[in-house]
Every structure is written in C-alpha cells, then in structure tokens.
Amino acid sequence: MKFLKWLLLPYMAAVIVGAFLWPAPAQGFIGESSRIVFFHVPCAWTGALAFLVAAGYSVAYLARRRPEHDDVAAAAVRLGLLFAVLALVTGSLFAKIMWGSYWNWDPRESSFLLLIFLYAAYLFLRAAVEDPERRARMSAAYALFAAVLMPFLFFVAPRVTASLHPQTVINPQGKILMDAPTKAVFFGALIGFTALFFWMLSLESRAARFDRAAVSRLSER
Amino acid sequence: MSKRKGEIDAASNPSPTAYRLPPSRAGALARAWAICAKDAAQELRRRVAAASIFFFAATAVTLVSFAVGPFGLPTEARDRVSSALLWIILFFCAATGLPRAFVREEETGTALALRKVAPSSLTLAGKTLFNYVLFLAITAVTVPAFAVLLEWRLESPGALATVLVLGGYGLSVVSTFLAALVARASQKNVLFVVISFPLLLPLLLSAISATIEAAGGALPATALRVIVAYDGAATCAAYLLASAAWED
Numbered sequence: 001m002k003f004l005k006w007l008l009l010p011y012m013a014a015v016i017v018g019a020f021l022w023p024a025p026a027q028g029f030i031g032e033s034s035r036i037v038f039f040h041v042p043c044a045w046t047g048a049l050a051f052l053v054a055a056g057y058s059v060a061y062l063a064r065r066r067p068e069h070d071d072v073a074a075a076a077v078r079l080g081l082l083f084a085v086l087a088l089v090t091g092s093l094f095a096k097i098m099w100g101s102y103w104n105w106d107p108r109e110s111s112f113l114l115l116i117f118l119y120a121a122y123l124f125l126r127a128a129v130e131d132p133e134r135r136a137r138m139s140a141a142y143a144l145f146a147a148v149l150m151p152f153l154f155f156v157a158p159r160v161t162a163s164l165h166p167q168t169v170i171n172p173q174g175k176i177l178m179d180a181p182t183k184a185v186f187f188g189a190l191i192g193f194t195a196l197f198f199w200m201l202s203l204e205s206r207a208a209r210f211d212r213a214a215v216s217r218l219s220e221r
Numbered sequence: 222m223s224k225r226k227g228e229i230d231a232a233s234n235p236s237p238t239a240y241r242l243p244p245s246r247a248g249a250l251a252r253a254w255a256i257c258a259k260d261a262a263q264e265l266r267r268r269v270a271a272a273s274i275f276f277f278a279a280t281a282v283t284l285v286s287f288a289v290g291p292f293g294l295p296t297e298a299r300d301r302v303s304s305a306l307l308w309i310i311l312f313f314c315a316a317t318g319l320p321r322a323f324v325r326e327e328e329t330g331t332a333l334a335l336r337k338v339a340p341s342s343l344t345l346a347g348k349t350l351f352n353y354v355l356f357l358a359i360t361a362v363t364v365p366a367f368a369v370l371l372e373w374r375l376e377s378p379g380a381l382a383t384v385l386v387l388g389g390y391g392l393s394v395v396s397t398f399l400a401a402l403v404a405r406a407s408q409k410n411v412l413f414v415v416i417s418f419p420l421l422l423p424l425l426l427s428a429i430s431a432t433i434e435a436a437g438g439a440l441p442a443t444a445l446r447v448i449v450a451y452d453g454a455a456t457c458a459a460y461l462l463a464s465a466a467w468e469d
Contacts, residue, residue, distance in 0.1 A: 114419055114423075115419075117418070117419035117422075118419035118420060120419075121415050121418075121419055121420075122416075124412060124415050124416065125402070125403075125406065125412065125416055128407050129405070129406050129407075130407070134405065134469075137465050138402050138406070138465075138466065140465060141402060141462045141465035142402060144461075144462055144465075145398065145458050145459070148455070148458035149395075149420055149423065149451070149455065149458070152423035152424075152447070152450075152451055152454070153422070
C-alpha cells in the first residue's frame, strides 16, 4: 500500500503534464478551455463517489454500530465536499471562458451547488448533536436519505430543463466522444483522482480514530 | 364522547401512559391512523402548529400581495413569479409547522412512551399523515387567497390541484422524516430549515415548473412524473430509515 501511495505522486504529475501537453484542444471550444475536462470531470466524479462511499459506510454503521464506520462516512462527506467545490470552481472558470460569465444558473451548475448544500447540511446536523452515538445514527440516516434523493439533483433536474453544459461522458448516444489521447489522459485522471480520494480518506479516518482513542483515554483518567 | 377500547387517549389525558394503540392484530394503517388521530386531537386542543402555520401563511400572502400586487408583475412573467412565490410560501409554512409533530413529543416528554408503544415506521406514517392533512388544509386556504390577492388567473385549476396534492405529499414525507431527525438536536428550528431546503429543492423546482405549466393551461406531464418519482423514493427511504431517525 505504501508503494502505491508514493506511486501516486509521479502518476498525478504525469496526468497533469499529459493534460496540458498531450491531446490537442477539442474542437468547438475557445482556446485551450477544453483541457479543463481532465480536472473538472474527475473532481465531479470523485465528489459523487465520496458521497456514495459515505452512504455505504452509513449502511455499515446502521447495520453494525461500529464508530469507525461513522468516522469514515463523515470523512468521505468532508472530502466529497472538497472535490465538489473544486468541480464547481473549475466549472465556473470554464463558464467564464465559454459563456462570458462565472455563473449562468445553468441547471447542471445549480444542481451541483445544491448538492454541496445537501452535504454541507450533513455537517450542520453533526455539529448540532452532542451525544456521539446519537450523532452517528442520525448522520447515517441523513446521509442515506440524501443519497436516495441525490439522483434527482444530479441526474433528473439537469436533464428535464435545457442546459448550456457540454455533452457529458454519460450521454444519450452511450458513446465516449473523445479521441484516443484525450481518452487516455481523461481516464488516467479519473483513476488518479479516485486513488487520491481513497488515500486522503484513509488519512482522515486514521486521524479520527486516533482522536477518538485520545478522548477515551482522557475520559478514563 | 365515548372512546373505543384501545384508542389513543392523549387528547383527554396527556400523560405518557395515555398512549394505547389498537392491538397489533389491527392493520398497520389503522395503527398509523390512531397516531394521526392522537396528533389531531392534541392539535385541536392547543392549536399551536395550525395557528402558527395559518398566521405565517396569512402574513406571507399579505406581504407578497402588498409588495407585488395584481399589477406589479408584467403579464408574461406573472405565472413564473407567482408559482415561485407560492411554493416558497408553502415551503416556509411547512418549515414553521410540520416539525412540531415530533418536537412536541420531545418537549412534552411523551416521546419515550410513543417509542415504547409504536414501531418507528408506524409513528412516522401516522405523523406524516397528520402533517399531510395539515399541509392540505393550509394549501386549501392559502392558494385561493394568493390567487385572489395577486389576480392570478389559473387556466387549469385541476392540474394545479394535482401538483399541490402530489408536491404536498413529498413535502410532508421529507419534512416529517427530518423532524424526527432534528427532534433531539440543538437549534432544532434553524437546523430543520438548513437540512430540509437542499433535500426539498428538487421537489420544489419540479413543483414550480409544474405550477407554471398548469397556470398556463398545459398538463405538466414531465414535471409530475419527476414529482411522483421523488414522492416514491422519499417514502421508501423514510420507511426504511424510520428506526434510525426516531428510536433511541
């Protein structure tokens, strides 16, 4: 595992260099703006994946009531919010170049912002409950409830109204409309961001575990 | 009025021992209905939730009609703006009154008794039913008043009623579930608005879009499909997670 962790650094560096130098800019976009796809989509994907991981660990918590599962779920939501904010920022930069404004109330932009609100509310809920066991149970219930309703924000709302957003990877034709170098860097970035997320998640979870152990040692004294 | 054996008796006696549900051989619907009837009886005695919601709705409708008025909006924007304002008012009405269903149990110390006598899914179903009836009552008063004061001509009242009935159901389910979650948290009222708004937004956006179409005389088929799907997903999730949200 340690070897993979250290491999991630040169791998991500290669992805970044490849994103800027290897594939030619896509047609139909202003200047080099299409290159943002190598960062924006992986951030959005990782954010959504993080929220799904949080939902998975919430199920595990409700089934087994182990506090470690709650630690991982909370860490996944925090990291998911980080990646979702990065996706929103990179999307806004693209919007400024392509459409002349950072914010256009495009359904996909708005639904992503609402997704951030949805999971920011999870952190508010955690902060409002003192008892750790109750906090974990309520947070798990909320995370699962949010995960069930998340597709309405993420997939339904942007598709029932007209959007300026370029065609997504998951499109009606069911084809990935990219040339070979773009596809290679794109999927390389997806794998890299996903690995980065899991590494950060393991660090956050370990930190939470140490934190809980320290608190229990202090309370024993 | 004499009560049948096993009926919930909280209206006449608020002590925790007053909760007596119909026996478990009675159907789940009958038991959920008993919880709804208990809530209704408590509400009729004190009228806190209903009065606060109706007062809020009256104030909000008056404020909107005073600020916008029948001639304050250009004709082409009237349906769009009125639909959005209507659902914003309905959302905040719901946020004002619907969390009371669970918060009241915690405040009066009857939550433990309710947990002992009824499974959480039945409690949630009963309280959702009560909240839904309350929401429909608010809507029945608010929407005509809103339409009259803003001179909002509705081309398809039947379609609008369908949107309100289906949208109101989703609003009641989600609000009731979240009320169960926040009942024992600090800063309940603020927290309820903070966590409910993002969860309800897909429903509210679809309901607004459907209301615009209904006001223009069209049948909002796509938006209604989204609302029905949302209602179904929210009902299943709330039923499955009821025990995690409510039990101690």
